[in-house]
Amino acid sequence: MANDEHREGIKGMANPGRYGIERVAYWMMRLSGLGLLAYFIGHIYETSNILRGQVGWDEVLELTQTTEAHIVLAIVIGMCVFHTVNGVRVMLGHGGIGVGKPARPDYPYEPASQNYRHKIGIYSAILLSAIAMMYGMAVMFGE
Amino acid sequence: MAQVSSIANEQTSTPLSSSTSITLRISRFNPEHDESSGFMEFSVPVQKWTTVLEAILEVKKHFDHSVAVRYSCRQATCGSCGMIINGKPRLACFTKISELNSNVVTVEPMNNFPVIRDLAVKFEKLFDSHQKIKPFLIRDDTELVSDEKEFLQSPEEVEQYIQFANCIKCGLCNSACPTMATDSSFVGPQALAQAYRYVADTRDKGKDSRLKIIDDSHGIWRCHFAGSCSQVCPKGVDPAMGIQLLRGYLLGFRS
Numbered sequence A: 001m002a003n004d005e006h007r008e009g010i011k012g013m014a015n016p017g018r019y020g021i022e023r024v025a026y027w028m029m030r031l032s033g034l035g036l037l038a039y040f041i042g043h044i045y046e047t048s049n050i051l052r053g054q055v056g057w058d059e060v061l062e063l064t065q066t067t068e069a070h071i072v073l074a075i076v077i078g079m080c081v082f083h084t085v086n087g088v089r090v091m092l093g094h095g096g097i098g099v100g101k102p103a104r105p106d107y108p109y110e111p112a113s114q115n116y117r118h119k120i121g122i123y124s125a126i127l128l129s130a131i132a133m134m135y136g137m138a139v140m141f142g143e
Numbered sequence B: 001m002a003q004v005s006s007i008a009n010e011q012t013s014t015p016l017s018s019s020t021s022i023t024l025r026i027s028r029f030n031p032e033h034d035e036s037s038g039f040m041e042f043s044v045p046v047q048k049w050t051t052v053l054e055a056i057l058e059v060k061k062h063f064d065h066s067v068a069v070r071y072s073c074r075q076a077t078c079g080s081c082g083m084i085i086n087g088k089p090r091l092a093c094f095t096k097i098s099e100l101n102s103n104v105v106t107v108e109p110m111n112n113f114p115v116i117r118d119l120a121v122k123f124e125k126l127f128d129s130h131q132k133i134k135p136f137l138i139r140d141d142t143e144l145v146s147d148e149k150e151f152l153q154s155p156e157e158v159e160q161y162i163q164f165a166n167c168i169k170c171g172l173c174n175s176a177c178p179t180m181a182t183d184s185s186f187v188g189p190q191a192l193a194q195a196y197r198y199v200a201d202t203r204d205k206g207k208d209s210r211l212k213i214i215d216d217s218h219g220i221w222r223c224h225f226a227g228s229c230s231q232v233c234p235k236g237v238d239p240a241m242g243i244q245l246l247r248g249y250l251l252g253f254r255s
């Protein structure tokens, strides 16, 4: 055993295969949050180049016009839309909204909190971020 | 000779002995002298109704008595037999082999609990966290001295918490929880659901003190509403719901 407490660790935390779309949304939320944070820091560095004047600014803009940069930006767009839409869902859930009402459970004990409202929220977040990514790529690569 | 073998065939095809066999892979580990865990495989005959616990007991009876497993009620009531069965936390006595749709059944000790030996894990932390949220009615008077003898509740009031009172302290939810996977101080879905059970009980007056206990850096705020606890709970407790409703109080959505 890797540790005395027999904790599943980060691999078990992130493993999305076993517990439905809710667990997938959970780690996509974390991943996109960290991705956006990384982008945010990079973005501050990128825009700070304006202090180097017109030439420096143009140089940095040049860097963002490559295929690689467009792909990175498309991913950022996807993360941004997913994180925002799913973030609204999670915030409502955290406030106890849309998580179902307590009731005497019956076999096979379908949990009321894992309901279609939240599933629709998750699938819409994925769908909207896919659409936004495609639109973004159409604009970036369509020039 | 041909006749003999056909008789043998006939015998094996009679209903009583027509059971199929599955391979039961049991995780073996003794922290006292093993460096790491390993699997032992057993071929076990099963019927349509054979549970995973029965298969393990079959192994203990006929192949290897030293397999360590904890069980008591065999009917999803005592909460002793939680383990990882084919990758997911489940009660061994409440899981039929036939519902797993697999010829290979792998049993491992529950994650996020220290292993005593093989399939048996330590529950001290689970019970400590459960105790921490004060799992009893808090109020100044008691049923014994009150004129009314008992505190009356309407069926609607009972409905508010009875689901959460179904908890058998099996720990499956804590084993599935992604926060539990990395945070050894997290109070866990089992205890948080029980905090809700008492907060939602109209006879209880301890809401404020309970909310204070869970309003901790390793308390309720570590829940990210991944919902895995509710998906594995064998009693329909739905800890994820209880936790979000509880958080509703702390965030001011409810009073």
Ligand code: HEM
Pocket: A029, A030, A031, A032, A033, A034, A036, A037, A040, A083, A084, A085, A086, A087, A088, A090, A091, B223, B224, B225
């Ligand atoms: C309007 C837009 C946003 C909304 C609605 C939102 C909402 C949320 C929510 C509800 C969580 C908690 C999720 C949970 O409990 O698991 C969260 C986590 C997080 N967010 Fe956002 N967020 C937004 C924008 C951003 C931006 C722009 C950044 C980066 C600069 C960001 C970075 C993060 C990070 C790092 C986490 C923590 C991830 C984790 O460890 O689970 N978010 N967000």
Ligand code: SF4
Pocket: B166, B167, B168, B169, B170, B171, B172, B173, B174, B189, B190, B193, B229, B232, B233, B234, B235, B236, B237, B238, B239
């Ligand atoms: S909430 Fe469900 S899974 Fe968790 S300990 Fe109680 S009965 Fe077991």
Ligand code: FES
Pocket: B070, B071, B072, B073, B074, B075, B076, B077, B078, B079, B080, B081, B082, B091, B092, B093, B094
């Ligand atoms: S043996 Fe009691 S819950 Fe399984």
